[in-house]
Amino acid sequence: MNIIFRCDPALIDLLPRPVAAKAMLPDWLRRMAPRAESAVHQRSIRTVKQCPPFVDAMTHGFVLLLPCDVTVKAGQFSWDWPLPALTVPGHPRAPLSFHVPEQIAGSPLAHGGRSALKFNSFWTVELDAGWSLMAVHPVNRDDLPFRLVTGLVDADRFNDVGINFPAVWIDPAFDGVLPRGMPVAQCYPVPREVMTLSCEAMSAERVAAYETVATKIMAGPGVYRKGYRSKRVS
Helix, strand or coil, rough: CCCCCECHHHHHCCCCCCCEEHHCCHHHHHHCCCCEEECCCCCCEEEEEHHHHHHHCCCCCCCEEEECCEECCCCCCCCCCCCCCCCCCCCCCCCCCEECCCCCCCCCCCCCCCCEEEEEECEEEEECCEEEEEECCCCCCCCEECCCCCCEEECCCCCCCCCCCEEEECCCCCCCCCCCCCCEEEEEEEEEECCCCCCCCCCCHHHHHHHHHHHHHHEEEEEEEHHHCCCCCC
């Protein structure tokens, strides 16, 4: 999969570039203990740091980053980001804008009468033919004070302008700085093809395979990681 990112020529040396998601693992995960004592189990148990599906989801795809510091104070957002004259007409200059509350009224995304954020994109994204771009909140990042609204864009065809990322602000008590380089959206290509869903009873062979793997899992950790997990390629 070849993913092409493009930006206004005047910004090519100013913007933080999209990065592989595995390069943006949060400090809390790095600091987290691999094992912890469990009062329920009366022994040491593995934490999510040792759960391959948990970590692999966080490292999947690429991450788009906040282009400058944004200060949040008493619910107000501000930034000091002087930009040169841009080459592209109609290109955004602000790191974020807003959706009015009426656009999300009646949905679970509505939080009172607050507007929704919109992280403006300074990169266009082009995918190979037949692929769409799934954009989600940075995976397992409940520490961030916003929640990105999930979206799917046919970026093999729609790639002449940037894809903006709406989000809802979930921490009204937050005062501080959203730093330049903070992950805003985690993205990954998905194939655009028709799915066929089939449901069936397990065959005798599948029942035997289930029993074999379940027995291994009950006997000790690492079954999926050692025997089934694919090697991640950089």
